[in-house]
Amino acid sequence: KAGVTQTPRYLIKTRGQQVTLSCSPISGHRSVSWYQQTPGQGLQFLFEYFSETQRNKGNFPGRFSGRQFSNSRSEMNVSTLELGDSALYLCASSSGAGRAYEQYFGPGTRLTVT
Amino acid sequence: QQPVQSPQAVILREGEDAVINCSSSKALYSVHWYRQKHGEAPVFLMILLKGGEQKGHEKISASFNEKKQQSSLYLTASQLSYSGTYFCGTVIGNEKLTFGTGTRLTIIP
Numbered sequence: 001k002a003g004v005t006q007t008p009r010y011l012i013k014t015r016g017q018q019v020t021l022s023c024s025p026i027s028g029h030r031s032v033s034w035y036q037q038t039p040g041q042g043l044q045f046l047f048e049y050f051s052e053t054q055r056n057k058g059n060f061p062g063r064f065s066g067r068q069f070s071n072s073r074s075e076m077n078v079s080t081l082e083l084g085d086s087a088l089y090l091c092a093s094s095s096g097a098g099r100a101y102e103q104y105f106g107p108g109t110r111l112t113v114t
Numbered sequence: 115q116q117p118v119q120s121p122q123a124v125i126l127r128e129g130e131d132a133v134i135n136c137s138s139s140k141a142l143y144s145v146h147w148y149r150q151k152h153g154e155a156p157v158f159l160m161i162l163l164k165g166g167e168q169k170g171h172e173k174i175s176a177s178f179n180e181k182k183q184q185s186s187l188y189l190t191a192s193q194l195s196y197s198g199t200y201f202c203g204t205v206i207g208n209e210k211l212t213f214g215t216g217t218r219l220t221i222i223p
Contacts, residue, residue: 004155033211042116042215043156043201056210090155099144099205100163105155 002027004093004106012112018079021109025072025093031055032074033103034066037088046089049074050097078111086113115140117204119214126192126221134187134217136202145178145185146203146211149196156201159187189219197221 005024013019025032034046045058049068066076072093078085088110092103117138126132136145144163148156162178162185173190189196199216206212 035213040215043203043213045210045212048210058210092156099208099211100161102146102158102161103148103211104158105148107155 004091004104006089006091006106006109008109009107010110010112012114013081014114015081015083017081018077019081019111020075020077021089021091021111023074023076023091023093023106025074025091026104029093029095029104030072031094031097031101032068032072033092033094034074034076035090035092036060037090037108038086043090046076048097055097081113083113086111115204115206116212117145117202117214119200119202119217121217122215123218124220126219128194128221128223129191132189132192132196132219134189134200134202134219136185136187136204136214138183138204138206140183140206142178142180142183142204142206143208144205145176146205147176147185147187148201148203148213149198150201150216151198159200192219192221194221194223 031050033048035043047066048056068074088108090108092105094101094103147159150156176187178185203211203213
């Protein structure tokens with residue numbers, strides 16, 4: 001089975017711009033979660049989607065949004081970028097939603113905001 | 115509620131044992147362990163559900179003490195390939211998976 005794929009892998013944006021990141025889960029997986037990873041902060045949860053519905057949301061400002069499509073692919077959008085948004089954004093898929101399923105992570109998108 | 119991991123970093127010689135701890139102040143439904151090597155994505159190791167279940171994966175095992183809301187990851191006879199950052203993730207009730215800040219493990223020959 002192909003793993004989780006994320007596009008693009010690297011991105012450089014300017015403050016104030018917006019960005020859209022894409023995630024394709026493992027075939028058959030219906031749950032997708034997004035995390036922000038920065039040095040010293042570990043993995044900060046952004047959202048979890050299951051069958052196109054947002055199940056959980058992390059403590060991030062409204063500039064961060066996401067969605068999931070009927071084919072389970074997911075996108076996240078960050079508007080009005082700030083320097084502090086520079087991070088590695090990881091997407092993870094699992095076969096089920098919630099608390100007892102292992103997650104498979106993609107390679108991430110490295111976002112740099114200048 | 116972010117779990118607390120300890121130690122933050124540890125350096126071992128090949129063949130030595132290590133224990134990484136993860137604790138929460140709230141009742142946990144499950145504890146998840148992942149390992150991330152430098153420049154790579156986190157990789158799933160194991161899940162422990164409430165009930166004090168202990169799991170093993172080759173020379174890596176873990177326990178979950180439901181009364182103390184603590185989990186420990188045990189690495190025995192460590193190998194160079196065990197180096198990386200270990201994250202525990204916890205789930206309270208039906209909430210999201212929340213990760214700790216990680217434990218950096220370095221194995222030296």
